[in-house]
Amino acid sequence: MKKSLVILCMAAVVAIAASMAILGAAPANPQNGVGATADVNPKGCTDCHVKGGDGDSGLGATIKKAFPKHPSVKEDINNCYICHAKRGDMGKLMHRGHLGEGNDFVKTYGGSCTHCHKVDPKGGMVSVKGVKK
Ligand code: HEC
Ligand code: HEC
Numbered sequence: 699m700k701k702s703l704v705i706l707c708m709a710a711v712v713a714i715a716a717s718m719a720i721l722g723a724a725p726a727n728p729q730n731g732v733g734a735t736a737d738v739n740p741k742g743c744t745d746c747h748v749k750g751g752d753g754d755s756g757l758g759a760t761i762k763k764a765f766p767k768h769p770s771v772k773e774d775i776n777n778c779y780i781c782h783a784k785r786g787d788m789g790k791l792m793h794r795g796h797l798g799e800g801n802d803f804v805k806t807y808g809g810s811c812t813h814c815h816k817v818d819p820k821g822g823m824v825s826v827k828g829v830k831k
């Protein structure tokens with residue numbers, strides 16, 4: 699094999715390994731936490747919205763980027779309810795912001811309801827992960 703071809707092949711292997719590592723890190727299980735499948739993001743919001751690093755994807759940074767005029771927020775969904783409980787719009791806003799066609803939540807993470815919602819099979823109730831009630 700030519701030297702350049704060997705390098706090309708090695709680059710391809712590295713690229714595949716890198717993309718597999720990214721996919722492995724993404725909580726893409728469509729049956730996330732339902733039945734016998736393990737819950738890959740038990741904390742909900744803050745398992746994906748991680749603060750800090752190069753591409754800060756914390757709740758604060760995400761809100762600031764998407765809605766620059768929004769008041770500053772803490773890295774905790776319970777903080778949202780200080781204002782959004784009365785408005786009663788958290789579900790509407792979260793569904794709109796994540797579940798649309800082409801949204802990265804769907805494309806990269808598989809977009810399942812149980813990334814945010816927790817289903818209690820015993821009582822049958824559905825709640826939102828991380829929300830203290
Ligand atoms: C499985 C990963 C994941 C989980 C869990 C998650 N998000 Fe997101 N979120 C994303 C991704 C990816 C985007 C970027 C969507 C896009 O713009 O393509 C996003 C976008 C957002 C946005 C901007 C939305 C908009 O309207 O533009 C907000 C605010 C947000 N998330 C808050 C939350 C909150 C609060 C929770 C918990 C109730 C949550 N997210 C749970 C991955 C996640
Ligand atoms: C201090 C009060 C306050 C807190 C805390 C707060 N919000 Fe809001 N948020 C608002 C208000 C007020 C609006 C409506 C703005 C408007 O209608 O122009 C809003 C609007 C939004 C919108 C829609 C923005 C748009 O322009 O469409 C999203 C998404 C949102 N909030 C997410 C969150 C999340 C997620 C949290 C918690 C991490 C949070 N908010 C915490 C007050 C707050």
Ligand code: HEC
Pocket residue numbers: 788789790792793796797809810811812813814815826
């Ligand atoms: C990004 C996080 C997120 C995802 C994904 C998500 N939800 Fe929600 N959902 C919420 C939040 C937050 C609430 C508000 C709960 C509250 O305030 O009590 C909510 C509320 C609801 C409600 C109560 C009505 C309402 O709108 O407040 C229903 C029903 C619901 N979700 C169904 C679904 C279904 C079905 C899916 C999947 C197709 C889904 N949700 C995906 C975060 C999410």
